[in-house]
Amino acid sequence: MQGFGSPSAESQSAFSWATYGRTEHIPNTMCDRLHKLFCSMPRYTWEQIREVPFTNGIYIIFEKGEQYRGMERIVRVGTHTSSDRLKTRLLNHFVNENHDGSIFRKNIGKAILNAHCDPYLANWTIDTSKPENRAYWDVDKNADTERRVSKFLRENFTFTVFQVTDKVERLRMEEAIIAALNAEPEFLLVCRAGKDGFSVQSVKVVCG
DSSP states (O other): OOOOOSSSHHHHHHOOTTTTTOOSSSOOOHHHHHHHHHHTSOOBOGGGGGGOSOSSEEEEEEEEEEEETTEEEEEEEEOOSSTTOHHHHHHHHHTSOOGGGOHHHHHHHHHHHHHTTOTTHHHHTSOTTSGGGGGGOOHHHHHHHHHHHHHHHHHHEEEEEEEOOOHHHHHHHHHHHHHHHHTOHHHHHHHHHOBTTBOOOOTTSTTO
16 A cells, blocks of 8 residues: 655655545535545554554554444544554554553553443553552453453454654644544544443544
8 A cells, every 4th residue: 555644746646635535515624535535545454463564654543333424433543653663553552462552452441441330440540560550450350451452442443554654744644634633523523422422532532
């Protein structure tokens, strides 16, 4: 899959932010056009992370059953700061069972524990990678919650990716995409509601 990123000839030929998906139909906001674009791109599951053909870029995550104006709704936008860490970042979300290494995992775990009124929620939110917090870590309960998070992620989320080699451009584009999505009131309304009132949005997902 050919990526897009910097305002170079390569990226400009990939698509135009301002005109992608433009039609005569209203509404047709940037949020709509971004959904049309990303929904049309190749989709990956957690089992296909290592098949991503590049190591620097931005990922767009979708959750099964979440909709925005008849399209699959974007629930998370993310990237990485260090070079060549795109696949590592995705593995941290979907495969490596360590919620202290993934805010996405941490927030899904919080939603799961909260939905079941589980008192371990208070422990889960603490950064137990710090030695002073290890006393709050219940080995068995933590492992069980990590497994539940992995199961939920793998059964409900897919993603698409696009290549952006330059770090500054990656961060700029990630911020711009999130801002464009959050600028659409209808998107925010759907985002805050969540599926069946059970929102697994994380701090860095669009919406929050």
